[in-house]
Amino acid sequence: MxxxxxxxxxxxxxxxxxxxxxxxxxxxxxxxxxxxxxxxSAVTAPEPTATAALPAAPAASTLATALPPTDSADAAAHPPAAAPAATPTRPAPTVASASSATGRLFFRHTGMDEHYGQLAWREAARGGEAHFVAHLRCEVAHVSGGRGMCLTAERGVVTTYSAKLFDATTFAVTAELPLQGIPSRTRVSRDGRLAAYTVFAAGHGYTSLDFATRTVILDTATGRELLELENLAITKDGQPFKAKDFNFWGVTFTPDGKNFFATLSSGGQHYLLRGDIARRSATVLHDNVECPSVSPDATRVAYKKRYVVDGRIVWQFHVLDLKTLVETPLAEKRNVDDQIEWLDDAHVLYALASDSAAASTDVWTAPIDGKGAPSLYLRNAYSPATERFPKPAP
Incomplete structure (x- = not known):
């Protein structure tokens, strides 16, 4: 017991x-x-931070001193050597502007890190975590209708360029074709069936007098070339228009994918073309238009307008009403060499050189009514593309 x-x-x-x-x-x-x-919340993007308003827009007489001496595209065209790929995601760059956009926002990452030059995207245009596509390092890119185009540069003893078409869901490359020149612009139609690119066959910028471009529209499913703009039948003021010095660039597709707008340069003038893909024809609509971008509702075209100030070429953004042909200058008064992307029907996006690093750019936004002030939208980004799809049939 x-x-x-x-x-x-x-x-x-x-x-x-x-x-x-x-x-x-x-x-x-x-x-x-x-x-x-x-x-x-430890791995989500930081909350948006306020951005100081820019100074009041300068008068035309002060434009020369107000504009920076270099173009954002020049800085973005010469990236540092590629670093080894790291983790596929990281916190997103800071967003400092509100919008009504809801789809994914694609862009070329320009932060000075191992992701430099990679295609990146965010689930929502205003926030969320940034995702990187390690096998797509682009000089310029665009995504729409479930398809994308990435213009690449392989730098070595001899630099080579190529265009990679990819599925925007899996990011698998579906076609690749060599480019005979330095990548400049690219766009994909809203339905994803068509893509266009512009390369410099000679020269490397639109400010020189001896540059030459090649601009092509192709089938995204196969990579097959459908139309080279040099082969268009063009009319101006109701008469055939043709010259040996024609250069084309900056294609933008109408929402139905049947037509496009582009820039035609000849004799020192820059014209807005409206083209018909099936007819292989185009008509001059307006003058002093470069790098057009059609609005989501197809009623307006945003573009950069060329000026010469103290012997130097500068560009200022305008929006053209396609019905009235009335121009509205935007509030952005800095010199911007970029093809505008529409964020929504009331705001546009574009890239400017960053103050933090010579080869980095940031994306800014501005309202298309010319009022208010531009604001910083996305840091360490270039070549923004707001994802869009065709409207469903009624």
Missing amino acids: NNKKPVLAFSALCAAAVVAVGGYLYHAKQRLPPAGGSAA
Whole structure:
């Protein structure tokens, strides 16, 4: 009987210990955040931060001193050597502007890190985590209708260029073709069936007098060339228009994919073309238009307009109403060499050289009514593309 007392005492002690540990675990569990709570916020993008308003737009007489001496496209065209790929995602760059856009926003990452030059995207245009596509390092890119185009440069003893068509869901490359020149512009139609690109066959910028371009529209499913703009039948003021010095660039597709707008340069003038793909023809609509971009509702075209200030070429953004042909200058008064992307029907996106690094750019936004002030939209980004799809049939 006496031998049973120590056993009973030990059993009681064990039971008490189990109760104590269970109580501790219960209270510890109550202090942990639920799934998807504050613990997940550690890997989400930072909250948008306010951006100081820009100074008032300068008058035309002060334009020369107000504009920066270099173009954002020149800085973006010469990236540093590629670094080894790292993790596929990281916190997104800072967004500092509101909008009504809801689709994915694609862009070329220009932060000075291992992702420099990679295609990147965000689930929503205003926020969310940035994702990187390690096998797509682009000089310029565009995505629409579930398809994308990435113009690449392989730098070595001899630099080579190519265009890669890809599926915007899996990012698998579906076609690749060599480019005979330095990548400049690219666009994909809203339905994803067509893509266009412009390369410099000679020269490397639109400010020189001796540059030459090649601009092509192709089938995204096969990579097959459908139309080279040099072969268009063009009319101006109701008459055939043809010259040996024609150069074309900056294609933008209408929402139905049947027509396009582009720039035609000849004799020192820059014209807005409206083209018909099936007819292989185009008509001059307006003058002093470069790198047009048609609005989502197809009623307006945004573009850069060329000026010469103190012997230097500068560009200023305008929006043209296609029905009235009335121009509206935008509030952005800095010199921007870029093809505008429409964020929505009331705002546009474009890239400017960053203050933080010579080869980096940031994306800015401005309202198309010419009021207000531009604001910083996305840091460390270039070549923005707002994902769009065809409207469903009624």
